[in-house]
Amino acid sequence: MGRDGYIVPVDPQAGTKKKPAGSRSWILMDASGQGTVLDVDKYAIMHRVQIHARDLRILDPLLSYPSTILGREKAIVLNLEHIKAIITAQEVLLRDPLDDYVIPVVEELRRRLPPINVIHEGQSDIKELGGHHDIDACEEDESPFEFRALEVALEAICSFLAKSTTALETAAYPALDELTSKVCISHLSYVCLCYGFKIPLLSRIAEPLI
Numbered sequence: 001m002g003r004d005g006y007i008v009p010v011d012p013q014a015g016t017k018k019k020p021a022g023s024r025s026w027i028l029m030d031a032s033g034q035g036t037v038l039d040v041d042k043y044a045i046m047h048r049v050q051i052h053a054r055d056l057r058i059l060d061p062l063l064s065y066p067s068t069i070l071g072r073e074k075a076i077v078l079n080l081e082h083i084k085a086i087i088t089a090q091e092v093l094l095r096d097p098l099d100d101y102v103i104p105v106v107e108e109l110r111r112r113l114p115p116i117n118v119i120h121e122g123q124s125d126i127k128e129l130g131g132h133h134d135i136d137a138c139e140e141d142e143s144p145f146e147f148r149a150l151e152v153a154l155e156a157i158c159s160f161l162a163k164s165t166t167a168l169e170t171a172a173y174p175a176l177d178e179l180t181s182k183v184c185i186s187h188l189s190y191v192c193l194c195y196g197f198k199i200p201l202l203s204r205i206a207e208p209l210i
Helices: 042-049 053-057 103-112 116-128 145-181 185-209
Strands: 025-030 035-039 068-071 076-080 083-087 091-095
Touching: 025 103, 035 103, 042 053, 042 091, 076 145, 083 145, 091 103, 103 145, 145 185
Parallel strands: none
Antiparallel strands: 025 035, 025 091, 068 076, 076 083, 083 091
């Protein structure tokens, strides 16, 4: 809570706990949506997905690389804020799967990665047992595996940035209204604070588009 009762906007990532320097936790998601937690070094990852060290380096949380999407011959490398992933034609490797911001991405991948025939088989089994199933819960998508995984990641980061933008607008608009009715140091300071959050947020939104 800021001065005069205003809510001070906070970067959602500011409270994220930093991982130890040696942390190499990944989750491997296959085409059926099943996940396996791995604790492997960079050489094992490079060998598995056949990418160069310079490509894997952008996923290092200790290095400040801008948001990036790299397309390689056999993999797509994603560095989108907290979503650090490698997508191939058969699997997704997602870094830090126990991070609070990554857990929803893992859950969405589990829901949407299985192919249509697997989803339909599950629905048939439930119907035979007399149960009810919401058919709309699993959207039918005939896209290739890597496109479905990429879509989940892009939707997740867009949603995250949209929530950050909404939080900033919720904090800034009342301050601007107050400033139009009464100009004072406290109102000006708060508007400047909100503007200070706006510039880096716009940069984060624009980075993947550059």
